[in-house]
Amino acid sequence: MKKLSDNRRNLLKFLLASPLISTAAFTQEFQMDEMDPDIQYLLNLQKKLIASPDDAINIFDLEAVARRSLPPAHYGYIATGVADERSQISNLLGYKKLKLRARRIRDVREIDTSVTIFGRKWPSPLAIAPTGHHRAYHNNGELAVARAAKNKERLMMLSNVTSTSVEEVNEARGEPVWFQLYARDHWPSSLKMIRRAEAAGCEVLILTVDMVGAGKRETQDRFMMMDRRNCSACHGDVRSPFRGRPMYEGVNLDDYLGAQELFNWDLIKRIKDTTNMKLVVKGITHALDAKLCVENGVDLIIVSNHGGRAQVDSRGTIEILPEVVAAVDGKIPVMVDGGIRRGSDIFKALALGATAVDIGRPYLWGLGAFGQAGVEKVIDIFDAEFKTVMQQTGATSINQISKEMLTS
Ligand SMILES: Cc1cc2nc3c(=O)[nH]c(=O)nc-3n(C[C@H](O)[C@H](O)[C@H](O)COP(=O)(O)O)c2cc1C
Incomplete structure (x- = not known):
């Protein structure tokens, strides 16, 4: 036997x-x-649960540790999309459907992965997406992410529901982050945050426009049911993503929360008239809106469905990207996020016309697993994989990546 x-x-x-x-x-x-x-x-x-970020073979090793370490409700908040997760799954499948067409017999010893956005050169097209509440995943929260972004020289976007103020994060980052705002018809709070971000030195404002209609986050609800801790000890009796957040000091939340579905293109004009910060619109999923963004003076678009956390039954963002790139017609840069899990996914996004990409959940897994070192490891893994894909496909610089290198 x-x-x-x-x-x-x-x-x-x-x-x-x-x-x-x-x-x-x-x-x-x-x-x-x-x-x-x-x-x-x-x-x-x-998966084996790794004891140190150095042992991670891919980013999913960090996800496994984060899942084991975090309170179920907090892990569930990272994991969740909406309803039965079709939008989140579409993001992931969109990349899997695309295959690479490699060129051979090229000298690929030197690979230049740098990109330039708004005149600033970055060593890689991989940026940190704005995600809220980092202290729910690690005590050092946004400061750990900012220090990792500084060490790895990465573009960092900071959520307005940050658990650490923009002033402190900018200091830890060593240069101003891109500050993200939610589009709501509550001008007093928008204006207050715009002025505060400006005063902190931020040069880029991101307006996230995809959180319309209350998302039904079923995965999160299920994880919360597993959590037996006394949540009110930290959250208070009334849970709100905004209450107690440093950027919401002095904001009347009753007015703010009622103002979700009221905004229109006038808000874009108002912001443009108010500030000299570059304006990025995040959450575009339609060519016609991309055109309107250009017409209304938006400086950069992020094709995004909020990582499948807002709208149900979205197409994968990599499937949306080509129509937005075509509509924008080179007038402004386009970024994309959602479902980027491998260096090859970065390559595919760039081949379809993105200037750069940003990641959400992957760096939160790193943060939840090992704090700053975990975030740095996630960035290192993406960098190494991306460089290898460039070598394998024969592209030695970003401008050599083209859609001829892809097929479905
Ligand atoms: C836990 C979590 C919190 C997020 N919070 C915000 C936020 O405050 N503002 C925002 O514009 N997007 C937010 N997002 C969306 C991300 O910026 C990004 O669009 C998304 O995470 C990309 O998908 P990925 O997680 O598959 O990489 C959040 C995403 C996650 C996972």
Whole structure:
């Protein structure tokens, strides 16, 4: 009996080493519980919980630690999209459907991954998306992310629902972040935050326009049901994403919360008339809106569906990107986020016309798992993978990445 199982194990090891056999075929033929744990790990069916960010092989190793370490309600807040997660899944599948067409016989020893946005050169097209409440994932919260962004020289966008003030974050980052605002018809709070971001030295304002209609975050609700802690000790009796947040000091939340669905293009004009900051609109998913952005003086568009957290049944953002790029016709830069999990995904976005990309959940996994070191590891993994893909496809600089290098 023992001999039979040893033979099976050896056969599995032999087959695993064979490039001709796909792992998918294995999982159908053999039951998981029959397998040697090492083989399960190789097949990525069961992740080992790493003890140090240095041990991470890919960004999902950090996700596994974050999931284990964080309170269920906090992990659920990162994980959730809306309803049955079709928008979030579309973001991920959009990238998987695209394949790379590589060029060969090129000298790819030197790879230049730098990009320039608003006249500022960055070493990589990978930026940090605005996400709220970082102290829910690590005590150092936004400061840990800012220090990682500083060490890795990364563009950092800061959410208006940050748990640390923009002044402190800018100091930790060593240069001003791009400050993100929610589009609401509550001008007093918008104006207050615009002036505060300006005074802190921020040169770029992001207006997020996709949080319209209350998103039904079912995954989050399910994780919250698993959480047995006394949440009111931190959250108080009335839970609100805005209450107690430093950028909302002095804002009448009753008025603010009532002002979600009222805005229109006048808000864009009003902001443009109010500030000299560059204006980025985040959350565009339609060519016609992209055109209107250009007509209304927007300086950069981020194609985004909020990581599948706002609208139900969205197309994957990588599928939306081409129509927005075509509509904008080179007049302003376009970025994209949502579902970027590999260096090859960055490559695909750039091949379809994005100037740069931003990531949300991946760096929050790093933060939740190991704080600043975890965020830095996530950035390192993306950088290494992206550089390798550039070498594999024969692109030595960003302007050599083109849509001819993709196929579906
Ligand atoms: C936990 C979490 C909080 C977020 N908070 C904000 C926010 O405050 N403002 C905003 O514009 N986008 C927010 N987003 C959306 C991100 O900026 C970004 O669009 C999205 O995370 C990209 O998708 P990805 O997580 O698949 O990378 C949040 C996303 C997550 C996961």
